[in-house]
Amino acid sequence: MGDSKFCYRCMEQYDASLHVCPACGFVESDTHEPMYVPPGTILHGKYLCGILLEYNGEGATYIGTDISTGKKVHIREYVPINLCTRVKNKPTISVNYNNLAKYKAFMAEYTELNKSLARLRNNTNIPPILDMFAENNTTYTIFEYIEGVKMLDYLKENAGELSWEQVSKIFPPLFTTIGILHNAGITHRAISPDTVYITDKGELKLSGFCVSAVRTANAGLEYELFKGYAAPEQYSANSSSRQGSWTDVYGVCALLYRALTGCMPVDSLSRLKHDDLHEPHELDSRIPRHVSRVIMEGMNLNGRDRIQTITELVTKLFEQPTEEEEEELESTTVLPDPVQSSYEQQPQYQQPVYEQPAYEQPQYQQPEPQNVIHQRSQRRNDNYSYEKVNTVDRIKVPIIIGLLLLAILMTLAVIIIHMFSNPEQEESETVKPKRPSVTENVIDEPDTTKAADTEMPDLVGKFYEHSKELWKEHFVLDADYSYNDDYENDMIFEQSIKAGEMLSQGQVVKVKVSKGKSSAYIPDYNGLTVDQYKNALDKAGISDFNYQFVESKNSYGKANTVVEIQVDGKPVKPNDFFSNKEGKKLTVYFVSETSAAPQYTTAAPPQTTAVVTTQAPVVTTQAPVVTQPPTNPREPVTNPPEPVTNPPEPVEQQPVEQGNEGGENPQ
Template identity: 25%
Template sequence: MSEPLCPHCLQPLRGRYEGNCPHCGRSLENRNPEGALPLGTQLAGRYTIGTYLSADGDGLAYRGILNEEKKFVLIKEYFPVTLCNGRSPEGALMPKEGKEVLFKTSRMDFKDLYDDLHNLTPATGLNTILDVMEENNTVYAVEESEKGMTLTHYLSLRSRTLTPAEARTLLQPVMEGVALLHKSGLIHRGICPDNILLPIDGTARLTGYGTLALRTGGSELKSQLYPGYAAPEQYSAAEFSGRYTDVYALAAVCYKMVTGQTPVAAPQRKVRDSLESAHSLEAGVPTWFSQVLACALRLDPARRMQTVPELMSALTDPNVANAMFERGDNQISTRKIMAVSLVVIFILAVLLFWSLLGGRSDDKPTPIPTPAENSEEGASSYEEIETIPDLVGKRYLTEIKDSDLYAGYRIVMTEQNSSEVAQGVVISQDPLAGTLKTEENQIIRLVVSKGPNLVEMPDILGFTQANAIKQLDERGIQYRMQVVENDGTFAEGCVAKTDVVAGTKFDAGKTIVNVFIAGERDDTLVASTASSEEETDSGDSQAE
């Protein structure tokens, strides 16, 4: 076992961690928070735990020391707070009762991830994992620690945005690293300026590795998502992430670099997509470059750019980008376009010939020859024509999903509330029914009804108008605001009444709630009300 080192000056310490370092004079007192490993803890006889740095859903991060080489490292300890009851006096993690199996399986996920990264790194654009070890009923990953700054800090120091060429050059090694991750079957899911390091001497590197559960909303761990950079599919455990998830994040980082603005967060975009193009925010960004970013930032994963090499090529060469846009989302096969075009041209030629001929003298119409009657090539082309089926009105689960009728298509389904269409029934499709099928496994995007959006009316009586609007907007409730006379019962500008009783459930797509706001206090009405009350009291007294 190597001799422990001072966590400040890396000089050997002869004795216990107490008092001050005899070399640098700095305190060796343990100030790490309760539950974290104490300062000076030895791991595997090779590493010294330094100061606590941060925590996320996966665990804790410490500044550490590689004793033998006398250099600083980053040590990550698997410690999921949602699954643990803390640690024993000996330092071993103790899973919560009933969470033992989940703790063990998620710990395996953590170890598998860092084992894969250990085998993959060092690599261009990726921060290196130096070691992975098991101790204290948990797993530790040791990552290199380089002097430098994060991309977030770098951008905050700049007086202007980066040009597209500068952004592309800076991100190039990171993109190469992500492409290597994908080739190895790994997805990062946490790409953002905070997790891109700019060493003092060297190219940009990606760090911030995390498990799938950490980077997925609604998972068993406390999730860590980066608004503006996390793709929409990461906000639901029911949706799948893939290479396209990292493509979204890389494009978002590039967008930030060339515009100076963080993209609108995905959940907000799904409600109302207000993301402005990079070109509209920064005139110096070429239109083609802006279009590439927009393509990579699409909310629908099926319509998004799919791979990092595609993104790198499109951001580098305007000719590649323009060719991609000319090709369109579905990348239509040139051969099939030619086949369909030949059939159409042939039929038009026959019709033109017939109109010039003007019909036979016996007034009997000459039948228009079909492609099959004129050439084998024409027949072959004609047979290739296939149109998109009509799926609107069909039940997705029983009539479409897993049906052999649509085996030649890739069905992509999203859901949407509808007051008119029954739950589970297709509302719309893209491409439309009857459109020519242009490629094998062509994508058909379906919007399927989730049924009416039933919401509960909140109790907003007495709320200010601003707070009432916030409550209604959060629930997606449509409303009309009307000002009514105020007899002094309510404060001015507050809700006096609504025409839907609090607690009532209703269809937000059909019902518009009338909200009545108390106007300026009317002293005449107040006086009149008071007078009426006095007369009533007087009458009651006389009656007695």
């Protein structure tokens, strides 16, 4: 076996001569998302970056490995998509000067958040931070690799739900960790089955930490909220929408709701319009009534009336109800407002004591209330059986049964008619996902339009290519390109559907996308390579729609450097005005890397000198004598300008050595 290399997806080593990873089947490819770090990049001299795992408005997460130890890691990169761009085929971040203040502010918040998490590295329910460093004009955080699966996948593998006995065993350490985070001033805002992992040992790990602007709508960054688990106050950036520990209480209770019932909770934004969230016990009678009531209280839409702290939530969840409270819970069929719950009358449970390992005590595994409820309902049934039955009741039962049978027969007849009359409809219904048990009682009327279930985001000021990829599963973007002096190239400046309106899946949304500025001034090419001058053109406002690079056949200069610029066959100079709207092409001539020896178009012709001797005359040819320097001699810049978080500065020209290259005598 020859040399080995790392697979960019699973980070396992295999034979370098192979092109397919034998461990995971990953096929090598040069294609990758241009906005993110190319796989195979070495960061900080020790971390090999693999493929992109996930991204949001704050940054991106990659799989990676520590080359020095061979251990897998998760690499988190701060790269806010609507504030910066990346230099093509390089890991370097370029920041637009207009976004500089926001970029720095959010990066400072990102750094402080991860410093706070690093202080909690001994907590086993948070992936520890191994390293943090600044590079490529941004900040990277190295997390320990999580050996486990997302809670969402774990639930799918376990019949979609867990019992209260299972939940009461594995969730308490997570509750303790969230309480510790709140004491440290950290609010997670994204607790959901997508951010909670479960290991092979049954331990829960909390991930998905981001700056607050990513977890709040319209707060300055591309926001990412988990539908069904985000609290209502996260859908507004107003100062009146307070966020705090009660925001995470909502997420925890929504996670418990999903784990116990197998159903995703109704989105809080929809609940604000029409609250039809069913209590967990109504969906599964095995869930203890007091647990069901506490979960509903923790998902109260009013943040002030909601359970305020994790300590209060845990106390109410695991507190054994008294016999009187149990009777009240049993007798109540229609639940009042959760704010009026009797648990509010117990202030002694609000003491924030996270250190006590009281969650593991066996008395919290409580099958007794189930038994009590079952026994009491059985006694009521026994009493009812001794009551006298009159003649009307005897006739009423057969009539009801007959009507039900008639209804069933009619329903079957309708189904059979539809099966034979419209086979395409039958096929489409078979691939429909199974609805949660909450909505099984709702009859779907035939409708040719899809339900509007997605809120239209505000795309103005965001990049088209990224937005198209981000929202491709919800709606389709149809782009109309035009020049715009106020927006960068590929940036959306108008959308046909206003932000906040509801869309159906697959709906087409027309957007106007900027092709860049309508006019610009041609930047200086002195000493710049092809890649450097492309960046200079882009920054000047001349997009790739309006320029082309052509190899020069007769110009002198360093390989791969720009030597001349023309428009419509006429030479132009740096700082000349250029109109993007006129449809003219800016032709940039450069010297190829594979070009032959320099040709001196301005050199004097070869001179011959006769040397007279007594013997036969010998004629020798001297080397060409350069009478003047070439017209376009240029030296490349030894240190190419890196995009930095400072105002763009002009490129300094290097001194030109006159007539040195190519002037030596040929041997």
